[in-house]
Amino acid sequence: MIIMKEKIKITDKQLVFLEDYIIRKKKSIDPEDMYELMDHLIHDFEATTTNGNLSQYLANKSWFISQYGIGKGSKTHWAYQRLLWKKFFSFFIQLKFIPITILIGSLLLYLSFFLDEKLLLATFFLSIVGQIVYGLTLTYHEKKRIRKLISFKYLGSIMGLPQVFLYSLTLTKPFLINNRLMFFIYWILALGLSITGTLVIKEKRVSILKKYKHLLR
Amino acid sequence: MYICCESQTQKATKNKPFNIDTMGNQKLYKGSLQTIILKLLAQNDKMYGYEITQKVKELTKGELKITEGALYPALHKLEAEGLLDVEVAKVGNRLRKYYKLTESGTKETANRLSEMQEFLNTMQQLVNPKFSLE
Numbered sequence: 189m190i191i192m193k194e195k196i197k198i199t200d201k202q203l204v205f206l207e208d209y210i211i212r213k214k215k216s217i218d219p220e221d222m223y224e225l226m227d228h229l230i231h232d233f234e235a236t237t238t239n240g241n242l243s244q245y246l247a248n249k250s251w252f253i254s255q256y257g258i259g260k261g262s263k264t265h266w267a268y269q270r271l272l273w274k275k276f277f278s279f280f281i282q283l284k285f286i287p288i289t290i291l292i293g294s295l296l297l298y299l300s301f302f303l304d305e306k307l308l309l310a311t312f313f314l315s316i317v318g319q320i321v322y323g324l325t326l327t328y329h330e331k332k333r334i335r336k337l338i339s340f341k342y343l344g345s346i347m348g349l350p351q352v353f354l355y356s357l358t359l360t361k362p363f364l365i366n367n368r369l370m371f372f373i374y375w376i377l378a379l380g381l382s383i384t385g386t387l388v389i390k391e392k393r394v395s396i397l398k399k400y401k402h403l404l405r
Numbered sequence: 406m407y408i409c410c411e412s413q414t415q416k417a418t419k420n421k422p423f424n425i426d427t428m429g430n431q432k433l434y435k436g437s438l439q440t441i442i443l444k445l446l447a448q449n450d451k452m453y454g455y456e457i458t459q460k461v462k463e464l465t466k467g468e469l470k471i472t473e474g475a476l477y478p479a480l481h482k483l484e485a486e487g488l489l490d491v492e493v494a495k496v497g498n499r500l501r502k503y504y505k506l507t508e509s510g511t512k513e514t515a516n517r518l519s520e521m522q523e524f525l526n527t528m529q530q531l532v533n534p535k536f537s538l539e
Contacts, residue, residue, distance in 0.1 A: 203499075223493060223500040224454060228473060230499070231455040252473050259478065263485035271487075402493060402500070 196234050202242045206230070209246055213253050218338045219403060221257045229253075257338075264342045268388065272346055276384040293376055300372035305365055309357075312375055316354050319382035323347045326389045333403045340396050346385045353378035434469060438479050440521055441471075443488070443506070443514040451492060451505040454480060480504060488513050 198206075203226075210217065210225060217225075233245050246253070279285045299311060327344040329335050353374070357364070364371040445460055446452060452460070457480075458471050483489045488510035492503045506514065 220491070220493065220502060224477070224502040227453065227499060227501050228455050228477075232473075255474060256477060257481070260481045260485075263482055267485040267487065399491065400493070402495075 196237050196240045198230050198234055198242070203230075205242060206246070210253065213250070214257070216336065218257065218260075218336055218341075219333050220337060220400070221260070225253065225256055260338055261342060264338050265345050268342060268346050268392070269349070271392075272349065272381065272384055272388055275388055276380055279380060279384070292379070296375050296379065297372050300368050300375060308365075308371070309361070312357070312378075313354070315375075316350060316378050316382050319379070319386055320347050320350055320354065323350075323382070323386040323389050326386070326393055329397075331403065334397070334400065337396065337400060337403075339392070343389050343392055343396075346388050346392075347382075350378060350382040350385050353381065435475075437521065438471065438475060439483060440514075440517045442476075442479060442483065443510065443517060446489070446504060446506045447511065447514045451503040453501050453503050457504075483510070 206226060206229060207222075210222060214221075229246075229249065232249075233242065237245050279289045299308065303311060324344060324347055327340075327347075329340065334340055357374075360374070364374055441461060442457060445457055449460075454473070454476055458473065458476060461469055461471050480489065484491060484504070487507060489504045490507045490510075492505060493500050494503060495501075
């Protein structure tokens with residue numbers, strides 16, 4: 189006698205249960221991860237279970253569910269940092285950017301040597317803070333579903349490095365003020381990274397919003 | 406044979422009766438997971454996670470099984486490195502996340518496949534000098 193194995197199909201009630209279960213297990217889950225995790229579990233549940241018992245299936249999968257997505261934030265952070273440095277160096281090696289780099293560099297060199305201490309520090313702070321604040325305003329979106337996306341959430345971390353340059357000036361100020369060439373190098377690094385950070389955030393924001401336009405509806 | 410992450414291997418060994426050969430082979434396959442994913446995506450325009458696991462199972466006639474605990478971290482890593490792009494599409498009444506190769510992902514796939522071919526040739530020369538893959 190041939191026994192036909194009946195194909196299990198997840199019910200609407202079970203779908204609601206599954207969604208609630210994932211939200212309970214992973215409170216601040218990225219919406220994109222939610223789709224992926226749900227889709228995977230539904231497929232696997234329908235393909236592997238024979239009795240249609242979702243609770244039992246989820247109990248067996250609890251380890252995978254709890255581990256899913258762990259480390260994704262850190263991977264995104266380091267990917268953004270790599271992008272930041274890559275873009276930063278492109279200002280010094282790509283022919284189309286070199287004229288603007290020379291222009292900004294010459295201006296900073298002039299200001300570093302000819303401004304008095306107070307004015308120089310004020311100009312430094314204004315140029316860096318302005319860029320950082322502008323960059324950080326781009327990391328906000330009115331839709332919570334967009335803000336919860338890991339790729340969007342970590343945009344702010346791009347500005348972490350320029351902020352380090354800003355804060356560490358309090359420690360390095362006495363040395364840099366007496367060594368204006370070093371001040372110039374410090375300034376060009378800080379400003380370059382701030383401008384690059386803003387550009388990377390802008391580009392990434394556009395691509396994220398384009399990619400997740402379904403979350404905006 | 407399963408490709409899985411370390412902690413899952415430990416967990417899996419408690420539940421599944423792996424023999425020593427299987428565990429040994431699993432170690433050999435583990436370093437190739439990303440290349441396997443890239444190769445599959447190069448052959449198929451776009452794929453979703455579960456589809457990848459099933460495709461590998463089908464191609465290897467069940468010899469190689471990629472566990473979900475190993476697949477998704479690898480996919481997320483490749484995505485963060487900019488080798489994969491993501492597309493979310495509505496299928497039936499639910500949303501599905503598809504992965505596809507980016508431009509740099511296509512180049513990287515070619516590099517990794519040629520590296521793997523070199524590795525296989527070297528291994529072939531070492532373990533069986535009489536026969537060559539080329």
